[in-house]
Amino acid sequence: MFNSKIIGLGKYLPENIVTNADLEKIMETSDAWIQERTGIEERRHIAKGDGNSTSMMGVKAARIAIERAGLVPQDIDFILFATLSPDYYFPGSGVLVQEALEIPDCPAMDIRMQCSGFVYAVATADQFIKTGMYKNVLVIGSEYHSGGLDMTTRGRNISVIFGDGAGAVVMTRTENLSEGVLSSHLHSQGKYAEELSLIGPNTGRWVPEIMEANDPEDISYYPYMNGQFVFKNAVVRFAEVIKEGLEKTSWSADQIDLLIPHQANLRIAQFVQKKFGLSDDQVYNNIQRYGNTTAASIPIALTEAWEEGKVEQGTKVVLAAFGSGFTWGSVMIQW
Numbered sequence: 001m002f003n004s005k006i007i008g009l010g011k012y013l014p015e016n017i018v019t020n021a022d023l024e025k026i027m028e029t030s031d032a033w034i035q036e037r038t039g040i041e042e043r044r045h046i047a048k049g050d051g052n053s054t055s056m057m058g059v060k061a062a063r064i065a066i067e068r069a070g071l072v073p074q075d076i077d078f079i080l081f082a083t084l085s086p087d088y089y090f091p092g093s094g095v096l097v098q099e100a101l102e103i104p105d106c107p108a109m110d111i112r113m114q115c116s117g118f119v120y121a122v123a124t125a126d127q128f129i130k131t132g133m134y135k136n137v138l139v140i141g142s143e144y145h146s147g148g149l150d151m152t153t154r155g156r157n158i159s160v161i162f163g164d165g166a167g168a169v170v171m172t173r174t175e176n177l178s179e180g181v182l183s184s185h186l187h188s189q190g191k192y193a194e195e196l197s198l199i200g201p202n203t204g205r206w207v208p209e210i211m212e213a214n215d216p217e218d219i220s221y222y223p224y225m226n227g228q229f230v231f232k233n234a235v236v237r238f239a240e241v242i243k244e245g246l247e248k249t250s251w252s253a254d255q256i257d258l259l260i261p262h263q264a265n266l267r268i269a270q271f272v273q274k275k276f277g278l279s280d281d282q283v284y285n286n287i288q289r290y291g292n293t294t295a296a297s298i299p300i301a302l303t304e305a306w307e308e309g310k311v312e313q314g315t316k317v318v319l320a321a322f323g324s325g326f327t328w329g330s331v332m333i334q335w
């Protein structure tokens, strides 16, 4: 019998900082609007031609996580790569990481669960480790959003929110069943698949058909978000899935040392904090500096919290996410 635990963490953020004032220059928006609605002050965008890609950012975060775990890449038995912005339509980005890390042969699997991607990936790694199938699993969340956003006033409700970056953890087995991942809780509701989506091109409308139509009004290749509907569902689902984890572990809310919510919107995190009566110290937020980095947001935040000494042996950590799908989930960790 094994549990899984995190033994190494890393993050990578592109150097190029895009402030709200920078966005004011290219679309009709304002620093006040963005901060009031989302809490975001700045985000990182890959500078075109700087050599970064979704997989390469993941590799940079992974190298740090592997080194901090006291391992070398060849010790990794399995790669899980969570992203909604893979390098290619196919194959997935996980195999590109495997090649870049010079791991001769190990399974690499992409997880396409958007903002819940990292939570789904940790839960998946946990199951493979618990069964004994794999020992050291590299879990990456990485997103290159900026190149695919509508950076005009038309796309402002989405483009001001999202940023680029990557985070990674190494998980391994432990025989101590009172530490590590204690439980994970995953959900989805495809009924609302298109409320937060990027649908074109797709297998119902391939690229040649879109090119033939040559319709300037067709912007299905940009992300779409029904913002208020997403917000309303997010606050409900975050609360539900954290409660589910608390019930499973028999923890009370005041026993949570650190809640790391997916960095969707500071207002959503504040709503959840209030709902559970948590103090500022119990909730980690860094969306102010990075925006919403989707599958990368939790591993980036977890890494920063660990670097700041907020996560150490004995810390009770809750990861929770909600996003496109809709999908949502939580992971309860006794560090």
Ligand SMILES: CC(C)(COP(=O)(O)OP(=O)(O)OC[C@H]1O[C@@H](n2cnc3c(N)ncnc32)[C@H](O)[C@@H]1OP(=O)(O)O)[C@@H](O)C(=O)NCCC(=O)NCCS
Pocket (backbone or CB within 6 Å): 028, 029, 030, 033, 034, 037, 038, 115, 156, 157, 158, 160, 225, 226, 227, 228, 229, 230, 231, 234, 264, 265, 268, 292, 322, 323, 324
């Ligand atoms: C996106 C979000 C911030 C928008 O806030 P909102 O209060 O719902 O705003 P609305 O979409 O109703 O738009 C209000 C007005 O602001 C405008 N607006 C939208 N984006 C803007 C921007 N970046 N700058 C300035 N004005 C903007 C709208 O055009 C609208 O103008 P109108 O009243 O003249 O029509 C909010 O809905 C939200 O946070 N949703 C959840 C998003 C999220 O978490 N997504 C990730 C999930 S993982």
